Amino acid sequence: MGNSASEPAASAGMGSTISQDTTGNQNQTLGQMSGGTAIANAGNVTINQADPDAIKRIVRDELRVANQREYGEPVGRGLLALADLMQLPEVRDSVVAFRVDFEVVCEQIEAIANYKLLHDLLHTLEFTCYNVIVQQARRFPDDDLAVDALMEYQLNLQALLSQAQGLVAREELAAREMLWVKELQQADADLETALSDLELRPLQRAVRRLNRILAIHPSQINTRLNAAAQQLRLSHLLAAMELIWEKLQGAALDADKLAQFQQGVGMLSQLNGR
Numbered sequence: 001m002g003n004s005a006s007e008p009a010a011s012a013g014m015g016s017t018i019s020q021d022t023t024g025n026q027n028q029t030l031g032q033m034s035g036g037t038a039i040a041n042a043g044n045v046t047i048n049q050a051d052p053d054a055i056k057r058i059v060r061d062e063l064r065v066a067n068q069r070e071y072g073e074p075v076g077r078g079l080l081a082l083a084d085l086m087q088l089p090e091v092r093d094s095v096v097a098f099r100v101d102f103e104v105v106c107e108q109i110e111a112i113a114n115y116k117l118l119h120d121l122l123h124t125l126e127f128t129c130y131n132v133i134v135q136q137a138r139r140f141p142d143d144d145l146a147v148d149a150l151m152e153y154q155l156n157l158q159a160l161l162s163q164a165q166g167l168v169a170r171e172e173l174a175a176r177e178m179l180w181v182k183e184l185q186q187a188d189a190d191l192e193t194a195l196s197d198l199e200l201r202p203l204q205r206a207v208r209r210l211n212r213i214l215a216i217h218p219s220q221i222n223t224r225l226n227a228a229a230q231q232l233r234l235s236h237l238l239a240a241m242e243l244i245w246e247k248l249q250g251a252a253l254d255a256d257k258l259a260q261f262q263q264g265v266g267m268l269s270q271l272n273g274r
Contacts, residue, residue, distance in 0.1 A: 078264010081257040082244070094247045098240035101233075108232050114173055115225035121164055122218045125184075129157045130210045133191075137207060141198040150203075154191050161188055180217045183209050234272045241265045 085091040095102075133153050139146040161184050168177045187209035194203035245265050248258060 074263045074267040078261045081260035085253060085257050094244050101236045101240040104233055105237050112228045114170055115221055115228055117167055119221050121160055125160050126214050129153055137203055140203055157188050161185055180213050183213055238268050238272050
């Protein structure tokens with residue numbers, strides 16, 4: 001099959017600035033950006049009424065800093081403490097005033113998490129589909145074991161295709177992501193034809209399509225992911241939390257929760273200043 005079966009040029013650098021953490025759980029995927037901040041998927045959260053459960057979902061896996069968990073974990077605990085304190089009307093009233101700031105951060109986290117999911121999906125595509133399909137293509141269609149293996153790998157490809165189609169339908173992602181997903185769908189159709197007709201040519205087309213996707217799109221998604229991360233408005237979140245803390249000081253509230261929230265505010269201030 002010539003160069004069509006070669007390793008994709010761009011795939012080798014996929015993990016240079018983004019961690020390869022593919023969990024398959026769209027509500028708990030962590031994105032590790034080149035700036036060092038990793039954020040949990042917000043899970044389509046809105047905070048129109050400053051819902052405590054919404055804030056908990058935002059920080060469910062905690063704000064983290066690569067190799068600097070001493071920052072991320074206190075921030076996460078502080079926000080979770082705030083979510084618990086919001087069960088009280090006086091705390092809820094203080095948080096509602098900063099609803100817009102929380103909403104903006106939430107939307108940015110959602111965009112970051114979705115791009116991270118796409119990035120991880122392409123990483124999985126390379127190692128559970130492309131590489132192994134290339135190996136079996138050398139013995140197809142004469143080797144029955146190769147045919148059976150390709151049938152199994154097609155199931156992997158179809159599962160990833162279904163995930164990709166669901167992701168690109170989200171409004172936070174650019175319409176241009178649809179292009180490579182359509183190419184992935186065509187690769188699946190070519191593979192189906194190759195297996196049903198036991199013909200090498202459509203399998204070669206499928207390999208070329210996968211190669212083209214992996215040679216171009218991981219680096220582009222990586223760029224968009226980093227751009228989204230750089231737009232994350234931690235300073236706005238910090239300002240909101242500092243003002244909330246000023247209002248809560250001296251209130252007759254759970255002392256442990258207040259201490260956790262105060263520590264979270266302090267650590268977010270240090271993180272934002274880095």
